[in-house]
Amino acid sequence: MIQSAVHTHETVPTTFIDVKGTKFAYRTFGKATGIPLVFLHHFTATLDNWDPAVTNALAMNHPVILFDNKGVGSSGGKTPESIAEMANDAMDFINALGFHQVDLLGFSLGGFIAQDLAERHPDRIRKLILAGTGPKGGEGITELLTAVNNAMADGPAKVLRNLFFTGTTSGRAAGEQFLQRLQARNANRDIPSTDQTINAQAKAIITYGYETDTSYHQLLNIKQPVLIVNGTEDLIVPSINSFILAKYLVNGKLILWGDSGHGGIFQHHPKRNLRPTKA
């Protein structure tokens, strides 16, 4: 199922698959065999918002699958307005690819979806990485639009730097390097998401933030091994949510990086050996 073991994040073609009548865009690369690692992306993101320093590094030991969920980027269909429906669409995509079992890396919004999938499909989801995310009803999640508006202070080109990295010298530098890496793939790029998608995602995120999950039942139901990663200064899904994930996930481990924000995973990637293994 992994067509592109000789490819990297930068070179792999975008491919398409029919998922219950809707065309989904995806890219697969990395190790040819093993349980695939499916990436679930953040608010407003497309295929080109994944950091090649992260994807290529993980592709050394795993088949990697990036995809646009329903309505996102180059995928067809309409983006739904709830995490549960987004999770259903992601599961349909995994089914269409024919994988019995996958690992998930969920970043921010993607982490909400990953938790939903892990709880409802324990036999299909083997392990999780939850980056810059939090539990249902977690602290501060309803303030999404305030955080985004604040981050727009330096114009739209710098919004991800301001949202994902700290304002210190090293945080700024890491943010600029991240923005550069997002341009490393210079051909066959994805197309931006529509307003329909972005509005539906915002509604799903804020609704999730307003939900309650007394005693963290969802977290207690997730028995899979979970690696939780974040910076200590997350402005969108405040870092205390990562602490709560670690406390209530029965098989969790937390890594929190100082002087790092929501995009800690894009700051503390491996600094070398970024080329994936040849098939």
Next chain:
Amino acid sequence: MIQSAVHTHETVPTTFIDVKGTKFAYRTFGKATGIPLVFLHHFTATLDNWDPAVTNALAMNHPVILFDNKGVGSSGGKTPESIAEMANDAMDFINALGFHQVDLLGFSLGGFIAQDLAERHPDRIRKLILAGTGPKGGEGITELLTAVNNAMADGPAKVLRNLFFTGTTSGRAAGEQFLQRLQARNANRDIPSTDQTINAQAKAIITYGYETDTSYHQLLNIKQPVLIVNGTEDLIVPSINSFILAKYLVNGKLILWGDSGHGGIFQHHPKRNLRPTKA
């Protein structure tokens, strides 16, 4: 200065050094060269309370120094009643050994001392590991004796298992293995601390818990790299304190293990390659 590079935790002789007129007991082993890693131990602990699975593993890449601070175990003198005085005694010991620069691993009480040393001697302390510990005035630290009393429910032989590990099946098993490893050194063991030492340590810990450090000045003053490690279920220095350390230490990284307590470092040690490198 490292006399015992061919030795392990189990075999290294206890040696003594005069520190400003007081005899201090210590053990050094591991790598013959490099910056030594000095271990600062917990409430009631002696040289034999360090886990060989941790010390031998770290000794593969570092000279390791275990010691009894003033009044503790086989060391002479009277144990002082404050963290600052304990830190002074530890610095005197490091000076007596002739080291210009050291790394510190501070566990619980030892972590309080390590923070004090790192703040006051930035040129002498290169890096820290803070395990199962917290900041000055941290949450729950004043409840030390309640936590210890609760842990006595299964008798004194199980108090460290109950205090350091969770009550789950895997937590209990890890606790029992830890207790066994503490007996792996079966000759030339240390002697228990006196009531004077234990009472002075309890007073120092509880006083530290009642201190205030508005805006976490001490943490902000510590510029060295710090690895913070703990379980999510620390009963003595509640785990939220580790989160606070990560947030306010400017060069910190936190690892929190699920289903683990105060002694997380004694549960998540390397499971193999425990023999130190020969000199």
